Amino acid sequence: MHPNTSNWEWDQGPIGRMVKAANITLRREIEEQLKGTGLTHTQWSALGILHYFPGITSSELELILMIERPSVTSLMNGLEKKKLIIRKSHPEDARYKQIFLTEEGEKVAIETKQISYIVENQILEGFSAEEFEIFKKLLIKLVNLFEKR
Template sequence: MNNSTNKSSWKWDQGPIGRIVKTAYITLRREVEEELRQVGLTHTQWNALGILHYFPGITSSELEQILMIERPSVTSLMNGLEKKKLIIRKNYSKDARYKQIFLTEEGKKIAMETQHFTHLVEDRIKDGLSAEEFAMLKSLLIKTVNLFEKK
């Protein structure tokens, strides 16, 4: 950014669609992170707990794909959650090279207690959109993701 351009004159909503989507994502994420700070979780830790709640026993490789993060990040994430005693890793019965990941009782409790954070953000969006607009937004975002996944 040069000296003649200041942040207040920057029009994010007039930029490319990718910038608009990124700005929307960051804005939504910040809302959730504000709530997560109160329970001592990062956004990624919270996402992992939610995934493990619905898919107990998945492997690090599967979690890597779902979260769309690199292997070293998953390892660090799992180490952090294990240190907080929110997960346990057990040897996979079908292949000793893999470990399955499960929530501990405390992990299950926190996953359940924080599940509503998603709804808080969605409710704020719904407050500003009609039901039709919300459905259209969701549909268009899904369609956009699908366009790129088919490549």
């Protein structure tokens, strides 16, 4: 006999589960905002990064997005197929490819940039400005605790 999980209280679990629940909740809201764009959350994130860091390499994107190399390759292939990015040989080392937004990719990145502001404003509806700043500082502190090892 399995326990009734329909009334499971996620907020009673370990901190890792709470952080994951928060991340999934935010991701779902961003995906809701992305409906109609044809972009996934990760594709949208990549376009934003490429907008600010044109010419970065796949390995640099891998670090920023915190995803594995095969996932970056698949992501880049998908964005290239949509004609949102172009890969060019690195001028100093042909073994590396630099990634740039196409004109269409730049347009999409700019048009969808406001999604992060929309979601952040939704968060601010439930947080005071001070709570929000403390929350961000605590998240940074949490990541830094484990990154410094």
